[in-house]
Amino acid sequence: MSKQEVILCEELESSLTSAIGKCPHDKLFILTDEHTHRLCLPQLNGIPALKEATEIIIGAEDVHKNLETLASVWQALSEQGATRHSLLINLGGGMVTDLGGFAASTFKRGIAYINIPTTLLAMVDASVGGKTGINFNGLKNEIGVFAPAASVLLETEFLRSLDAHNFFSGYAEMLKHGLISTPEHLAELLAFDTEKIDYAALKSMVGRSVQVKEDIVEQDPLEHGIRKALNLGHTVGHAFESLALAEGRPVLHGYAVAWGIVCELYLSYIKVGFSKEKMRQTIQFIKENYGAFAFNCKQYDRLYELMKHDKKNSAGIINFTLLKEVGDISLNQTTDKDTIFEMFDFYRECMGV
Ligand SMILES: NC(=O)c1ccc[n+]([C@@H]2O[C@H](COP(=O)([O-])OP(=O)(O)OC[C@H]3O[C@@H](n4cnc5c(N)ncnc54)[C@H](O)[C@@H]3O)[C@@H](O)[C@H]2O)c1
Ligand SMILES: O=C(O)C(=O)C[C@@H](O)[C@H](O)[C@H](O)COP(=O)(O)O
Numbered sequence: 001m002s003k004q005e006v007i008l009c010e011e012l013e014s015s016l017t018s019a020i021g022k023c024p025h026d027k028l029f030i031l032t033d034e035h036t037h038r039l040c041l042p043q044l045n046g047i048p049a050l051k052e053a054t055e056i057i058i059g060a061e062d063v064h065k066n067l068e069t070l071a072s073v074w075q076a077l078s079e080q081g082a083t084r085h086s087l088l089i090n091l092g093g094g095m096v097t098d099l100g101g102f103a104a105s106t107f108k109r110g111i112a113y114i115n116i117p118t119t120l121l122a123m124v125d126a127s128v129g130g131k132t133g134i135n136f137n138g139l140k141n142e143i144g145v146f147a148p149a150a151s152v153l154l155e156t157e158f159l160r161s162l163d164a165h166n167f168f169s170g171y172a173e174m175l176k177h178g179l180i181s182t183p184e185h186l187a188e189l190l191a192f193d194t195e196k197i198d199y200a201a202l203k204s205m206v207g208r209s210v211q212v213k214e215d216i217v218e219q220d221p222l223e224h225g226i227r228k229a230l231n232l233g234h235t236v237g238h239a240f241e242s243l244a245l246a247e248g249r250p251v252l253h254g255y256a257v258a259w260g261i262v263c264e265l266y267l268s269y270i271k272v273g274f275s276k277e278k279m280r281q282t283i284q285f286i287k288e289n290y291g292a293f294a295f296n297c298k299q300y301d302r303l304y305e306l307m308k309h310d311k312k313n314s315a316g317i318i319n320f321t322l323l324k325e326v327g328d329i330s331l332n333q334t335t336d337k338d339t340i341f342e343m344f345d346f347y348r349e350c351m352g353v
């Protein structure tokens with residue numbers, strides 16, 4: 001898989017013009033959701049390289065990251081003259097970059113695409129690394145391909161219109177990057193003033209956070225080994241997210257990941273000796289900023305069944321990514337069902353649900 005260009009922009013117009021210039025194309029498309037069409041696209045007004053771009057607009061949020069929306073993007077490309085030599089720009093959060101990336105990589109067996117992430121989550125995580133796809137059969141990212149964007153352009157000015165929930169959703173993936181990288185990076189994340197955001201400081205932190213992901217993806221783009229580190233919190237987090245969606249009370253991806261981290265730090269503590277104090281500090285931050293996902297012991301089996309669909313699993317065995325210490329990663333960790341249920345008990349007790 002080719003290494004993708006990730007640019008922390010000083011000036012979006014020049015970075016975008018240069019990125020488009022590197023992708024010779026016959027026709028240009030720009031995909032937004034209904035919110036980024038209203039809030040973000042106007043910020044690209046007047047950029048000459050986008051003058052001829054055809055707009056495609058989809059519904060917002062993860063409920064639209066599905067086959068129907070995907071088909072609507074294929075349909076728009078097909079009906080509006082896209083060829084194998086066309087170029088798609090995805091302007092939006094992770095829902096747009098995941099679905100748009102998948103649409104581009106499958107349309108006529110693959111056209112080039114550029115990501116311009118507009119949420120914190122998409123800047124530090126979703127737009128980078130080539131995982132594209134949609135939710136299917138009640139499961140997160142069940143269908144998709146690895147196909148990196150030609151370029152990823154990070155313009156943190158877009159974050160000024162993001163609401164607090166989506167800020168914290170992205171921040172959970174940053175916490176994950178802190179946990180899998182260094183105690184210093186984790187400490188700066190836990191200490192950051194999230195109530196009064198210093199956008200210049202946030203921009204620097206976004207740069208450090210996305211670098212954690214880029215370094216890992218470069219070593220293992222197709223997730224045969226170390227890339228599973230980026231899935232910390234997701235074995236349980238995706239099960240929470242799928243359950244919430246099925247019960248008609250969807251939660252933001254990053255919130256599910258934060259709650260998944262609570263569970264998987266507990267497993268890290270009991271199975272591979274993660275520090276109790278670091279676990280306590282991280283859980284405290286999550287409790288204060290994310291609240292809790294409520295479930296009861298009658299739902300343990302359902303969550304367990306959902307976890308059986310995790311992509312890190314093999315031969316019916318649930319594999320976790322755990323931590324011995326901050327930055328010291330233990331891949332492919334297994335445990336019995338009783339311990340998984342004990343982990344749910346721990347979560348409910350410490351989160352007060
Ligand atoms: N491919 C990957 O590696 C990867 C990594 C992490 C998450 N994901 C996926 O990413 C998705 C979540 O992404 P997300 O959190 O960006 O959600 P999202 O794309 O649904 O965006 C959240 C909301 O914010 C709005 N929005 C976007 N930019 C905005 C802005 N600048 N100002 C105001 N509102 C704005 C969107 O319209 C939407 O309503 C999930 O589907 C998750 O599975 C993928
Ligand atoms: O890039 C990766 O690798 C990740 O695991 C990043 C995750 O934050 C992200 O949510 C990803 O989409 C999860 O992938 P999945 O393979 O577990 O569906």
Ligand SMILES: [Zn+2]
Pocket residue numbers: 125173234253257
């Ligand atoms: Zn994630």
